Amino acid sequence: MKVSGVDLLIVGAGPAGLAAAIAAKQSGLSRVRVIEREREAGGVPRHSFHTGYGMRDLHRVMNGPRYAARYISHTLDSGAEISTSTTAIDWVGERTIALTSPRGLEEVTADRIILATGARERGRNARVVAGTRPAGIYTTGSLQQSVYLRHQEIGSRAVIIGAEHVSFSAVMTLAHANVETVAMLTSEAHHQSYFPLHWGTALRYRYSLRTKTELLEILGRDRVSGVRVLTPRGEEVIECDTVVFSADWIPDHELARRGGLQMSDVTKSPIVNHLHETSRAGVYAIGNLLLPIKSADQCALEGSSLLSKNW
Amino acid sequence: MAKRVAPHVRTFDVAIIGAGVVGAAIARELAHFELSILLIDAKSDVGAGTSKANTAILHTGFDMVPGSLESRLVSRGYALLRDYAREVGISFESCGALLVAWNDEELANLSKIQEKAIANGYHETYLVGVDALYAKEPHLGSGALGALAVPGEWIIDPWSTTLAYATQAKSAGAILQLNTRVERISQSAHLHTLHTNQGEFEARYLVNAAGLYSDVIDAEFGFEDFVVTPRRGELMVFDKLARSLVSHILLPVPSSMGKGVLVSPTVFGNVMLGPTAENLSDKRATESSIAGLAFLQEKGRKIMPALLDEEITAIYAGLRAATEHPDFQISLHAPQRYVTVGGIRSTGLTASMAIAEHVRDLLTTSGLDLGQQGDLPAIHIPALGESGVRPYLNDELIAATPSYGEIVCHCERVTRGEIDAAMISPIPPRDQAALGRRTRATLGRCQGFYCHAEVRALLENAGGAL
Ligand SMILES: Cc1cc2nc3c(=O)[nH]c(=O)nc-3n(C[C@H](O)[C@H](O)[C@H](O)COP(=O)(O)OP(=O)(O)OC[C@H]3O[C@@H](n4cnc5c(N)ncnc54)[C@H](O)[C@@H]3O)c2cc1C
Ligand SMILES: Cc1cc2nc3c(=O)[nH]c(=O)nc-3n(C[C@H](O)[C@H](O)[C@H](O)COP(=O)(O)OP(=O)(O)OC[C@H]3O[C@@H](n4cnc5c(N)ncnc54)[C@H](O)[C@@H]3O)c2cc1C
Numbered sequence: 012m013k014v015s016g017v018d019l020l021i022v023g024a025g026p027a028g029l030a031a032a033i034a035a036k037q038s039g040l041s042r043v044r045v046i047e048r049e050r051e052a053g054g055v056p057r058h059s060f061h062t063g064y065g066m067r068d069l070h071r072v073m074n075g076p077r078y079a080a081r082y083i084s085h086t087l088d089s090g091a092e093i094s095t096s097t098t099a100i101d102w103v104g105e106r107t108i109a110l111t112s113p114r115g116l117e118e119v120t121a122d123r124i125i126l127a128t129g130a131r132e133r134g135r136n137a138r139v140v141a142g143t144r145p146a147g148i149y150t151t152g153s154l155q156q157s158v159y160l161r162h163q164e165i166g167s168r169a170v171i172i173g174a175e176h177v178s179f180s181a182v183m184t185l186a187h188a189n190v191e192t193v194a195m196l197t198s199e200a201h202h203q204s205y206f207p208l209h210w211g212t213a214l215r216y217r218y219s220l221r222t223k224t225e226l227l228e229i230l231g232r233d234r235v236s237g238v239r240v241l242t243p244r245g246e247e248v249i250e251c252d253t254v255v256f257s258a259d260w261i262p263d264h265e266l267a268r269r270g271g272l273q274m275s276d277v278t279k280s281p282i283v284n285h286l287h288e289t290s291r292a293g294v295y296a297i298g299n300l301l302l303p304i305k306s307a308d309q310c311a312l313e314g315s316s317l318l319s320k321n322w
Numbered sequence: 323m324a325k326r327v328a329p330h331v332r333t334f335d336v337a338i339i340g341a342g343v344v345g346a347a348i349a350r351e352l353a354h355f356e357l358s359i360l361l362i363d364a365k366s367d368v369g370a371g372t373s374k375a376n377t378a379i380l381h382t383g384f385d386m387v388p389g390s391l392e393s394r395l396v397s398r399g400y401a402l403l404r405d406y407a408r409e410v411g412i413s414f415e416s417c418g419a420l421l422v423a424w425n426d427e428e429l430a431n432l433s434k435i436q437e438k439a440i441a442n443g444y445h446e447t448y449l450v451g452v453d454a455l456y457a458k459e460p461h462l463g464s465g466a467l468g469a470l471a472v473p474g475e476w477i478i479d480p481w482s483t484t485l486a487y488a489t490q491a492k493s494a495g496a497i498l499q500l501n502t503r504v505e506r507i508s509q510s511a512h513l514h515t516l517h518t519n520q521g522e523f524e525a526r527y528l529v530n531a532a533g534l535y536s537d538v539i540d541a542e543f544g545f546e547d548f549v550v551t552p553r554r555g556e557l558m559v560f561d562k563l564a565r566s567l568v569s570h571i572l573l574p575v576p577s578s579m580g581k582g583v584l585v586s587p588t589v590f591g592n593v594m595l596g597p598t599a600e601n602l603s604d605k606r607a608t609e610s611s612i613a614g615l616a617f618l619q620e621k622g623r624k625i626m627p628a629l630l631d632e633e634i635t636a637i638y639a640g641l642r643a644a645t646e647h648p649d650f651q652i653s654l655h656a657p658q659r660y661v662t663v664g665g666i667r668s669t670g671l672t673a674s675m676a677i678a679e680h681v682r683d684l685l686t687t688s689g690l691d692l693g694q695q696g697d698l699p700a701i702h703i704p705a706l707g708e709s710g711v712r713p714y715l716n717d718e719l720i721a722a723t724p725s726y727g728e729i730v731c732h733c734e735r736v737t738r739g740e741i742d743a744a745m746i747s748p749i750p751p752r753d754q755a756a757l758g759r760r761t762r763a764t765l766g767r768c769q770g771f772y773c774h775a776e777v778r779a780l781l782e783n784a785g786g787a788l
Contacts (some may be wrong), residue, residue: 012717048732049772080380098729100714111714113724120576134769139558139619143609144638149774163778202398227612261633264770268563276631 013117017042020108020121022099022266025054027298028127029082029093030068030314036089038318043091043120046110048098052086053079054129054255055152056307060159061183067308068315078307102270106293123293126267126281127314130299132177133259135229142229145236151181151257158188166253170238171195171218172226173257176306179212179258181255192218194249196240198225203258229254260304267296278302287317323496323696324353327368334360334497337516337525338683339504339539341365342373343480343674344666345531346487352685353494356693360523361488361496362516364503366440367756369484370750373671374641374759375608377557377597378588379673380404380414382474384408384439384447385576390649391680393442396669398517399676403483404476406675410490412482413589413707419475419571420450420459422625423467428575432470439472447472461567461628473570479589479706480671480684481759486703487674493699498749499523504532507542509658522642527659527690529681533642534605534665539684548651548664552605555597558622559636560629561767562733564593565708574679583621585629589707590734590762593629595622597640599746606640635733635767642667653678654684661685704740713737730780731773733766741777745784757781 021028023247024047035043045188051057056064059075066072069081086093097112107120132150146167149157157163165188171181179237199202200222213220221242228239230248237250261290267281268274273290275282281289281296289296298310305313327334336352338345343364349361365371383396384635407414419591423429432449439447450469455601456462492498499520506517507528516523530743537550565587574582586594598614615637641680644667645651651665661684670677686692702711713726714735720727726739744751744760751757754777758765763777770777 055350060540096728098714098732111720111727111729113718113727115727116715116717131768131771133633134771136559136635136769137767139615139634139637141610141612141615141637150769152771153774156772157778158677161775161779163775163782182406225344228609233605253375266561 012306013115014051015117016120017044018121018250019123019125020119021045021125021127022108023047023054023127023129023298023300024052024095025127025129026056026078026082026095026300026311027314028054028125029086029309031125031127031297031317032086032091033089034315034318036091045086045091045093046097046099047093047095050096052083052093052095058153058160059180060187061180064307068311069212069308082084082311094095099266105291114196126261126289126294126296126298126300127298128258128266130262130302130304132257133261137261138256138259140226140229143231145229145231145234147231147253148229149253149255150322151177151184151255154181154255155184158184165190168193168251169174169253169255170249170251173197173259174199174204174220175258176208178257179204179208181257182212182216182218185253185255186216190253192216193251194219194221196221196224197228198223208255232270260299262300262302264300267300287313292310323698324491325356325358326495328478331358331549332522333513333524334358335408335525336360336527336690337362337523337531338531339516340533341368341488341498341500342371342530342531342533343369343487343671344533344663344677345485345529345744346491346680348486348529348531348663348681349491349672350494350698351682352676353491353496353693354698359491359496360499360525361491362499362502362504362518362681364501364524366501366752367759368488368498368500369481370756371757372640372643373484374481375557375638376480376671377584378478378480378671379474380478381587381669382386382444382472383442384444384472385435385614385646386442388438388441391652392650392669395650395673395676395680397443398679399673400474402477402675403672407478407483408485409704410486410701411705412479412486413705413709414476414478414678415477415587415589415707415709417587418471418473419573419574419672420455420469420471421573422455422469423663424465425467425514429467431575432468435470444474445652446474446713457568459568461626462572462629463624475713477571477587477589478671481669482703482706483674485749485760486701488702489703490698492748493701499581504539505680507539514660517744523662527685529661529663531663533666534641536643536662540662540664543658543660543758545655545662547662548645548647550605552602552607553644553645553667554600554607554614554639554641556610556618556639557594557596557637558615558618558634559588560593560595561633562591564629564632565591567626573623583618583625585622585625589709591708592635601644602641608641610639611635614639621635633767635769636765641687650677652680654688656688659690660690670736675723704743713740729774731763731766733768733772734762736761736763741780745780750784751781754778754781
């Protein structure tokens with residue numbers, strides 16, 4: 012097993028982690044290393060091919076992969092190291108983390124560690140949805156990877172669960188795959204996105220937003236055949252072959268919890284102070300690992316401002 | 323070793339309908355002998371019926387009906403499977419169970435259960451006082467009064483068990499015929515003809531291990547010894563971060579409807595809550611229900627409130643093949659050269675190898691000449707449990723084959739090396755669920771948020787479906 016040391020170890024090469032790496036190099040830290048478990052750095056924007064990234068940090072709007080590519084090249088230019096296909100698996104000391112990769116096991120000790128492991132959408136089981144277990148069930152994240160990265164067959168009629176920003180991203184992704192969105196369901200009285208975003212997508216893609224509507228059950232044996240829902244007027248079946256569970260975020264907090272960091276009961280994120288320090292000295296948390304969910308540019312700005320605040 | 327047959331041969335010494343844990347165990351047992359064997363299943367994988375959806379406990383049989391066939395086969399099967407698991411590398415953990423009493427009546431019942439255990443030949447139980455109980459299980463909900471410890475109740479990997487039996491039978495020469503549904507059976511003087519969606523197969527002897535459909539197969543012979551009622555058991559699996567909450571299998575004091583709701587660790591490092599017990603009429607009703615899930619959450623909150631704060635990574639339901647009889651329904655119909663293995667309800671995983679021995683003996687009494695017994699080819703099943711060293715932590719393995727250091731499914735830490743190995747194994751997976759049973763890929767907390775597309779691409783490249 013390899014043993015190494017750095018000044019700053021960042022876990023997660025999404026917008027938050029990469030922005031923090033760039034800022035760390037600019038502030039003069041010499042050995043900065045970003046760990047990313049995927050084959051490519053970039054985080055969620057890597058597979059989010061629609062536009063809407065970069066407003067606040069790069070001051071122009073672009074699609075996700077472009078945005079990710081920008082951050083990756085800035086990071087590499089800054090002299091920080093990015094190790095892809097590398098997973099931070101556990102803590103083996105106060106500020107020592109064990110890694111695994113095709114190059115084998117490694118233990119890295121760092122003066123400081125930043126956790127930027129992001130957040131994911133809850134899937135069907137985590138939301139305790141009853142019914143059958145057919146093919147055709149996605150989260151927006153898995154849908155985007157299937158559509159944009161793998162060009163996989165999706166279906167023809169989709170129902171989207173949730174009506175937040177990311178749900179509209181699901182509509183656009185489905186349209187790209189020639190899948191009609193037949194309904195977007197939310198148990199709330201309103202959608203939880205900007206009105207222009209909703210009106211824009213609703214007009215362009217012609218789906219119905221069903222408020223105060225609760226998903227009861229998934230139907231279909233091998234393939235989704237529909238969803239049974241409870242509306243203010245009673246129960247109803249909406250026929251579809253695809254269901255996308257959007258939003259309902261949960262931080263990817265495994266490493267934080269394995270390290271015994273103090274966690275919030277409400278957000279399930281590590282608890283941090285105004286300097287983004289966790290309960291363990293020298294360990295920080297940024298980006299969507301800290302809920303509530305933020306856009307990519309906000310996460311990146313959090314990453315870059317961390318250094319000016321602290322070090 | 324089984325007789326090798328040429329690919330075009332369609333006539334066998336023995337045909338077994340059903341490649342669940344029971345049918346696969348029977349095929350493996352018979353594969354020791356000079357017989358040609360056909361193992362048939364309607365599904366695209368072995369163990370894709372009830373055998374894939376259970377609570378995965380290796381039962382001692384402490385609470386069986388003393389003197390029953392089930393009692394005998396469970397306790398024999400326990401010893402056989404435990405040794406077999408060690409031999410071929412199936413993961414298991416010797417965690418032991420605590421039967422928790424929540425009221426005075428249940429508390430009083432514990433000593434009766436202890437006596438029953440002795441009547442079943444199991445002598446290791448002991449009573450645990452309330453303080454000792456909470457010391458063993460600090461996260462147990464409040465209100466427990468005491469427990470009966472059953473140290474021999476263990477947990478095991480149920481998927482690898484069926485897969486190991488079928489793989490070994492196949493390597494010994496048995497023919498595994500998947501995607502093949504037996505639709506009708508006709509007889510001539512010496513042969514059964516199985517009419518299937520893949521044409522006809524003939525066999526001198528026939529074993530019915532069709533689980534929920536064992537009564538339907540029996541009806542082909544005009545037997546009406548029992549009716550199978552699917553008894554649904556819904557289950558919830560909690561995230562690995564919950565694993566540290568519980569150290570033993572926490573059993574309720576049993577009732578007449580089944581073993582009741584338990585909280586148990588799994589060998590995969592999760593925690594399981596369930597099952598429910600509900601008699602249905604539809605033999606395909608493996609969906610979960612709103613009422614069932616609500617019931618489990620309510621029970622779980624009482625047994626272990628902290629568990630309910632953790633994420634749920636899987637929900638599924640299995641159908642027990644219950645009958646109107648309290649015991650296994652295993653019978654030889656000698657004139658027909660036919661053995662029925664029915665009513666293998668809630669202990670079939672544990673009892674599987676003993677059932678297989680029993681069926682072998684029944685076939686011999688009906689005149690089947692087994693021929694010489696030989697050794698089966700040695701096999702090794704990749705260990706999926708957390709108790710061993712997983713590939714991603716195995717530096718030597720990664721040095722030799724770097725793909726064992728390339729994690730594809732991050733939540734379950736399944737590497738590309740493991741997926742590649744599964745794809746070229748003797749019984750390769752044909753869909754995502756089957757790959758999950760061989761590697762755990764996509765079965766973790768993100769439910770595919772990160773790796774669904776990648777895993778699907780790997781499967782599609784290998785010729786499988788989504
Ligand atoms: C479908 C979808 C559409 C979106 N659309 C937009 C949009 O249009 N505009 C916008 O601004 N925002 C959008 N967002 C939000 C935006 O993508 C996120 O705010 C942003 O990606 C969060 O950045 P992050 O760095 O915190 O986390 P992430 O981007 O999630 O990156 C975290 C990284 O950490 C890695 N990681 C996690 N654990 C480990 C470990 N143990 N070891 C190694 N690596 C690890 C992960 O692989 C991942 O690459 C969208 C999000 C989704 C899901
Ligand atoms: C909720 C639950 C919890 C349980 N917990 C435990 C436990 O903790 N420990 C334990 O030991 N046991 C447990 N069990 C019991 C155990 O799972 C079963 O006893 C066992 O899986 C039965 O195996 P089987 O091979 O008889 O049936 P199955 O696995 O159902 O196999 C029968 C096979 O026959 C095939 N088939 C049927 N008809 C045809 C046909 N016409 N043509 C071709 N193929 C056909 C089916 O496709 C199926 O694959 C549990 C069961 C349930 C439901």
